[in-house]
Amino acid sequence: MLDAFSLLFQWQNLAFLVLGTGLGIVVGAIPGLTATMLIALTLPLTFHMDPVSAVTLLIGEYVGGISGGLITAILLRMPGTPASIVTTFDGYPMSQSGRPERALALGIMASVVGGVISWMFLAGMSPSLARFALQFGPWEYFTLVLMALVMLAVLAQGSLAKGLMGAALGMAFALPGIDSSIGQARLTFGSSTLLSGFGLLPVLIGAFAISQVLRDANGANTALKIDPPKKRLPVYWSDIRTHGPNMLRSSLIGTWIGLLPGIGGNIAALVSYSTTKQLSKTPEKFGTGHEPGVVSGETANNASIGGALIPLITMGIPGSVTEAILIGALTIHNLQPGPLLFQNAPEIAYGIIAAYLVANIIMLLMMWGAVKWIARVVLIPRSVLLSVILVFCVTGSYAVNSSFADVWVMIAFGVIGLGLEAAKVPLGPFVIGFVLSPIAEEQLRASLMMSDGNVAEILTRPWALFFLVLCILTLAWPAIAGRLANRARPEP
């Protein structure tokens, strides 16, 4: 770990971490632009970078992107990122009642504390969890991937069938190309362009950046008005006593929820907010500009990042779309996320852990010192940002293979993404299905080869059986919950 920190503090890696965190904060502060979009757009640039620098840049963007959302959530009641929705409940009323500086100070402090506590879990649990995951064979991996996909689909907003359809569609789009098991073209229909399949980067940029620009183009003319904070941000020693237990509890909730695939920072913040409200002696004050409301949401949403990084680096399982893109970043550099990462590329595995902690500290310094200037970013007309983003999308997709075929694929997936969102099919399971499909197929085929085609062998593998049972329970849960709710409802 110490080696990772010393590698991280080399000037170029530190510069990329500062750059990434700064970019993340700015993009996170702009409502409508998300960390996911920023990371997808930056990914082509990392192709030409040293893997450690690439990872530090992306981790910085992730941390900054989630944290920056609190600025507009507090000052405008417009969360810069979905993870900051809960911050609007009490942050905006505080701002309206003449306490924007206090709300920002608490939000920034809470974000850092959440990040640092979840880092302790990330640093403490990951190496031992990775060692444990080394015992997993193909059956365990296949069922683990299946469980992650099912959880993502079930927990996505809207219909269960549409969530599963999104995941299956994403998996289907990953099929064309050379089948690595037999070295033969599959579903290419004679097209030489399709031999290498649909590239991860064009798919990600299309599904997230292009579809969002096309969706936002209608309202791009509206300019936001903001009143940036004028006084210094006040924090007191007594805040440790007042908000310490809340921060600790919210960090634990955020880290735990981040561990589970598909839930994300917004749900972590909401669960933490509800818990804090239920435990409070003055629950009626929540929603009126109550400080614990800001603290609970901001602590939990940042803590969820550390939690989500644990399954990513130890098992190669993404908890959200952003982690799926991080997996893409590692695979671009021929690194396989999972337990072997700690053995094959310890500088990357520990580098991610170290970068996460340092990014939180950089975020604190940047937001503390520059929040009044960052807040002014929202004054830039959206049409300016979106037209520049489109140029980055085209050049970024082209830069991967110097091929316009990738740019056309990006546009096609932009339209597909827009269509899926219009039809209320969630994009998260779609993209994660696309990323995890090759892993799932490879592991399933390896499992069946090892067991001579005997599916029943899964019953002899306790962990595989456990993941399968969890998968079935997750699928059945909406029906069970509906039944229980009906039974609990009093008869008329």
Place this chain on the structure above:
Amino acid sequence: MPHLTRRTIGDLTLCALVIAGSSILFIGAATLPAPRFEPMGSAAVPRILGGLLIILSLVVAVQSLRAPQDEAEPPAAIPFRGTLVLVTLIAYVAALDVLRVPFLIATPVFVVVSGLIMSHLSFRNAFMFSALGLGVTFLVDLVLTKFLYITIG
């Protein structure tokens, strides 16, 4: 025939498209060789996913038809300006790829046109997007050619 809401029609269109896509999976899988060295073979996953997508499409279609038709919310409309931006984007990429228009010419024009579509037509905006387009173009070109050794167009 019952009166169908826009949302139901949207769902049924989605299901029809997904079923059509699934049939492509089956057609493609039919041309793949039978398994020789392993139990599953190359065609198994396309067939499994194709079957799953058809089942899910039928479930979505049934759920949509059974939903109360009056209360169903309409699907999100595709924005008019978004469509224009998409057309401009396609024209821009076609200009670079097919017509081989130099990047330094096509990109500022694209920034001006897409920017004006997303804002509104005025000399002030045209000037602003021209300056922005030139700045972005030269910056991106500099990064691509000098640092990444990539030439576009």
